Amino acid sequence: MTINTLAKGGWHRDQMACFRKMEKVIVAMQDPDMGMKMRNQRLLITVIPHAMTGRDVINWLMQKYNMCEEEALHLGGMLVRYGYIYPLKEPRSLVLRADESPYRFQTPYFWTSTRWPATELDYAIYLAKKNIRKQGELMEYEKERYSVLHKRINHTWDFVVMQAREQLRASKQRRKADRIVLECQEQAYWLINRPPVSLTLSTFRIYFIAHFVCVCVCVCTFCLCLQIEFCRRALGRNRVKSSICLEGFVKYSEQYLSHDPIMQGCLPSNPWISDDTAHWTMNTEVRVPIPSRLRVERWSFSFMELLNDAMGRREFMTYLEKEFSAENLCFWQACEDIRHGENSRIVEKVEEVYKNFLAPGAARWVNIDSKTMDKTLKGIQHPHRFVMDDAQMHIYFLMKKDSFPRYLKSDLYKNMLAKAIVPQEVKKSVFPFMRRQRHSSPSPVPTLAQPAPVSDARAEKPERVDLPSSIVCVGHHSNHRKGSSAFTEFKARTSLST
Amino acid sequence: MRSPPIPEMATQEVQLSETLAHLKTESDTLKGKLEEERAKLHDVELHQVAEKVEGLGQFVMKTRRTLKGHGNKVLCMDWCKDKRRIVSSSQDGKVIVWDAFTTNKEHAVTMPCTWVMACAYAPSGCAVACGGLDNKCSVYPLSLDKNENLAAKKKSVAMHTNYLSACSFTNSDMQILTSSGDGTCALWDVESGQLLQSFHGHAADVLCLDLAPSETGNTFVSGGCDKKANVWDMRSGQCIQSFETHESDINNSSEADREVAIYSKESIIFGVSSVDFSLSGRLLFGGYNDYTINVWDVLKGTRVSILFGHENRVSTLRVSPDGTAFCTGSWDHTLRTWA
Numbered sequence: 001m002t003i004n005t006l007a008k009g010g011w012h013r014d015q016m017a018c019f020r021k022m023e024k025v026i027v028a029m030q031d032p033d034m035g036m037k038m039r040n041q042r043l044l045i046t047v048i049p050h051a052m053t054g055r056d057v058i059n060w061l062m063q064k065y066n067m068c069e070e071e072a073l074h075l076g077g078m079l080v081r082y083g084y085i086y087p088l089k090e091p092r093s094l095v096l097r098a099d100e101s102p103y104r105f106q107t108p109y110f111w112t113s114t115r116w117p118a119t120e121l122d123y124a125i126y127l128a129k130k131n132i133r134k135q136g137e138l139m140e141y142e143k144e145r146y147s148v149l150h151k152r153i154n155h156t157w158d159f160v161v162m163q164a165r166e167q168l169r170a171s172k173q174r175r176k177a178d179r180i181v182l183e184c185q186e187q188a189y190w191l192i193n194r195p196p197v198s199l200t201l202s203t204f205r206i207y208f209i210a211h212f213v214c215v216c217v218c219v220c221t222f223c224l225c226l227q228i229e230f231c232r233r234a235l236g237r238n239r240v241k242s243s244i245c246l247e248g249f250v251k252y253s254e255q256y257l258s259h260d261p262i263m264q265g266c267l268p269s270n271p272w273i274s275d276d277t278a279h280w281t282m283n284t285e286v287r288v289p290i291p292s293r294l295r296v297e298r299w300s301f302s303f304m305e306l307l308n309d310a311m312g313r314r315e316f317m318t319y320l321e322k323e324f325s326a327e328n329l330c331f332w333q334a335c336e337d338i339r340h341g342e343n344s345r346i347v348e349k350v351e352e353v354y355k356n357f358l359a360p361g362a363a364r365w366v367n368i369d370s371k372t373m374d375k376t377l378k379g380i381q382h383p384h385r386f387v388m389d390d391a392q393m394h395i396y397f398l399m400k401k402d403s404f405p406r407y408l409k410s411d412l413y414k415n416m417l418a419k420a421i422v423p424q425e426v427k428k429s430v431f432p433f434m435r436r437q438r439h440s441s442p443s444p445v446p447t448l449a450q451p452a453p454v455s456d457a458r459a460e461k462p463e464r465v466d467l468p469s470s471i472v473c474v475g476h477h478s479n480h481r482k483g484s485s486a487f488t489e490f491k492a493r494t495s496l497s498t
Numbered sequence: 499m500r501s502p503p504i505p506e507m508a509t510q511e512v513q514l515s516e517t518l519a520h521l522k523t524e525s526d527t528l529k530g531k532l533e534e535e536r537a538k539l540h541d542v543e544l545h546q547v548a549e550k551v552e553g554l555g556q557f558v559m560k561t562r563r564t565l566k567g568h569g570n571k572v573l574c575m576d577w578c579k580d581k582r583r584i585v586s587s588s589q590d591g592k593v594i595v596w597d598a599f600t601t602n603k604e605h606a607v608t609m610p611c612t613w614v615m616a617c618a619y620a621p622s623g624c625a626v627a628c629g630g631l632d633n634k635c636s637v638y639p640l641s642l643d644k645n646e647n648l649a650a651k652k653k654s655v656a657m658h659t660n661y662l663s664a665c666s667f668t669n670s671d672m673q674i675l676t677s678s679g680d681g682t683c684a685l686w687d688v689e690s691g692q693l694l695q696s697f698h699g700h701a702a703d704v705l706c707l708d709l710a711p712s713e714t715g716n717t718f719v720s721g722g723c724d725k726k727a728n729v730w731d732m733r734s735g736q737c738i739q740s741f742e743t744h745e746s747d748i749n750n751s752s753e754a755d756r757e758v759a760i761y762s763k764e765s766i767i768f769g770v771s772s773v774d775f776s777l778s779g780r781l782l783f784g785g786y787n788d789y790t791i792n793v794w795d796v797l798k799g800t801r802v803s804i805l806f807g808h809e810n811r812v813s814t815l816r817v818s819p820d821g822t823a824f825c826t827g828s829w830d831h832t833l834r835t836w837a
Contacts, residue, residue, distance in 0.1 A: 017769070018768050018769065018787075070806060071804055074788070074789075074790065074806065078768075078788060224518070224521040224522060224524075224525050225521065226699070227525045227528075227529075228521065228524055228525050228528060230699075230737060230740070231525065231528035231529055231531075231532055232528065233736075234532055234739065234740075235528070235531060235532055235535060241540075241541050241542075242540045242541055242542050242543075243541050243542040243547065246542065246544050246547040246548075247547055249779065250547055250548060250551060250797060252778075252779060253551075253778050253779045253780045253796070253797065254551070254778075255778075256777060256778035256779065257778050257780065259777060259778065259821070260776050260777040260778035260780065260781075260821055261777065261820065261821050261822040261823075261837075262559070262776045262777070262781060262817075262821060262822070262823075262824075262837070263554075263776060263777075263778060263780060263781065266822060270822050270823070270837050271582075271599065271822060272562040272563070272599070272822055272823045272835060272837035273562060273837050277599070279822070280581060280582070280820075283820070303713075304713060336669075339669075340668065340669045340670035340672060340673060341670065341672055342672045342687065342688075342689040342690075343672075343687040343689060343690050343692055343694070344689060344690060385694075386733055389715070389733075393714065396713065400713075438599055438600045438601075439600070440597055440599075440600045440602060441580065441582065441597070441599075443583075443597075443604060443623070443640075443642060444578065444579075444580055444583075444622065444623025444624060445623065445624050445640040445641060445642050446624065446642075
């Protein structure tokens with residue numbers, strides 16, 4: 001008659017893993033040598049053996065796992081919430097108190113992992129027992145559930161009552177201390193599995209309805225063929241030793257350490273901590289007159305870093321113009337535009353690129369090796385998103401191997417580095433109560449008056465659309481006003497509270 | 499044991515099972531070879547390489563902003579490239595765009611479905627994408643016009659046959675990458691809603707994805723319920739690499755041929771729901787189901803710090819684009835920015 005247990009397989013396996021971990025901790029706590037020291041606790045006039053205080057639990061956790069009190073409280077709290085330790089005083093309050101409050105270990109028979117899910121029938125028997133024993137003194141929510149169950153499983157009600165009576169009779173034959181212990185354990189179990197307000201256990205339940213769908217791997221010929229294909233390809237791939245790969249990672253991490261605001265702070269200050277947006281203003285995409293030192297240094301880390309920074313890209317373009325090889329960067333940008341742009345404009349863009357960069361006698365002809373050129377020209381007959389890939393790659397590596405290292409040695413770069421500012425550190429204000437006013441910034445979204453910035457089909461402008469700087473200058477104040485009135489309207493309409 | 503009614507079927511069955519057995523042997527042999535090759539190159543462990551690296555000192559990170567306003571569990575969030583705005587989605591079907599610095603709400607959209615499990619900010623900052631149980635990914639261009647109903651301009655881009663678990667814009671506003679409970683990932687053209695590329699290979703729900711831009715073209719990694727993390731080539735749709743790992747589902751993926759290190763501690767009981775690296779890659783932040791955030795030293799493999807604050811499970815975690823802070827969303831209906 002029990003309700004079907006989807007339990008231990010499928011989507012409960014996450015919870016099972018957690019329970020197993022908690023049980024490891026519990027078992028360690030009860031270890032005769034290294035575990036906790038137990039003592040007898042008095043509950044009213046009865047003495048309960050093998051109990052401990054909340055303070056004991058916390059101290060043991062702190063010592064065993066080398067953690068601070070806050071974390072021990074947190075972990076211990078979890079053990080109580082999931083029923084592995086239950087409080088003797090105030091059993092309905094499932095919290096761990098760091099004082100002399102007495103607690104006991106729950107018996108494995110009643111562990112959530114061993115008896116899951118808690119069945120309706122068992123719950124009915126428990127409530128029936130309580131009803132008989134305390135002569136109808138169930139709590140409100142228990143009364144409600146009792147009557148619901150009575151209706152629902154009415155056909156087995158005789159069985160329920162009979163079981164309840166039997167269990168009560170058996171328990172009367174036990175020693176008083178044992179009986180109280182068993183009652184406590186059972187009560188604790190049901191407080192966890194049928195809590196008064198069902199919110200607490202919602203984490204047990206289907207916390208992600210989506211997780212329901214877990215398709216089993218079916219071994220069929222198709223799957224196997226795919227796997228074989230995959231393995232063959234994988235064996236053919238180039239591989240690199242772990243040591244090289246890991247050392248690369250360590251180097252990367254060290255190189256970027258000073259650029260990591262969380263690790264080393266940022267100048268003049270971290271806006272989130274000091275409420276001062278100077279750091280952001282100094283490092284905006286393009287419009288800042290003099291960049292910061294760290295930013296300019298970062299351009300030297302790799303070619304990709306230089307190109308990813310709009311200002312860096314602009315500087316590099318200036319350099320290339322001096323060298324009469326600016327068409328390379330323009331070509332590269334145009335190809336990026338094709339790769340990441342709208343489907344509908346691919347054909348038109350490919351045409352443009354061919355006309356400007358690849359056609360014989362083109363105004364900004366790029367120097368590609370003949371093999372790649374032939375392949376590209378053939379591909380252009382049927383233009384698609386990746387038709388320029390080979391040519392773009394060729395030019396990219398050309399710039400990377402040749403122009404980029406020379407740029408880093410050039411006066412242009414060195415001057416930029418010398419000019420670059422190192423902002424003064426601004427410490428947080430001495431008076432913690434004087435919070436700086438947090439200014440809002442103009443939204444990247446275009447206003448009504450101004451249409452969204454149209455990205456130029458030609459490759460002079462950088463691919464990535466910057467925060468529309470024109471709007472920064474022109475519409476700043478009006479944006480701010482619009483923004484705040486939009487917000488008031490919005491607040492009224494959607495009634496979200498701040 | 500049932501017996502086939504027709505004799506021909508019996509022979510067919512035998513043939514099929516023979517082919518199956520043969521294929522299985524071949525597959526196993528190849529897998530074995532692959533493992534051998536990988537093992538040959540595994541000459542050192544991460545902690546050995548990291549021995550000469552200095553250890554980290556004490557870390558003090560606190561909640562700097564708390565964003566309140568969602569009516570139910572926050573499921574996903576993403577940063578805008580301007581380093582201060584974020585978009586978040588929740589179980590009540592609302593998608594909100596905040597200026598996290600001032601904690602002001604700037605835009606809000608109500609989705610027709612609940613459980614909006616995925617949301618993403620467009621690189622230009624002019625649009626957001628979101629989806630969930632509606633099996634779709636929709637793009638909403640943002641507007642400052644107070645009379646405009648954002649939902650009116652909505653563009654339905656992706657269509658899956660099951661729930662949408664994650665979405666991300668690639669290098670521009672024009673393309674979006676999605677992963678779904680139907681076991682596939684897909685790349686879409688935003689303007690036309692056309693499917694550009696689909697990625698098959700997961701045996702179960704795909705729960706997360708992350709982009710890995712590189713010089714030679716774009717790849718991304720996806721993780722799923724089949725305990726596999728696959729690396730894909732966006733152009734060809736092929737799976738370049740596959741990692742089998744973990745005892746449980748992969749809820750989050752962040753970029754790194756083999757499992758290099760496992761970050762765990764005996765006292766950490768609950769699973770991690772979301773991870774992200776700090777800018778230098780030295781720190782790994784994990785949002786856990788026991789409401790805390792653990793900060794790991796990636797190189798040394800030790801836990802640097804534990805952060806408390808949320809009152810329910812941490813469901814999503816992302817570091818800001820310039821690395822100055824990270825933001826977490828939680829089932830306690832709030833988002834917090836930490837620095």
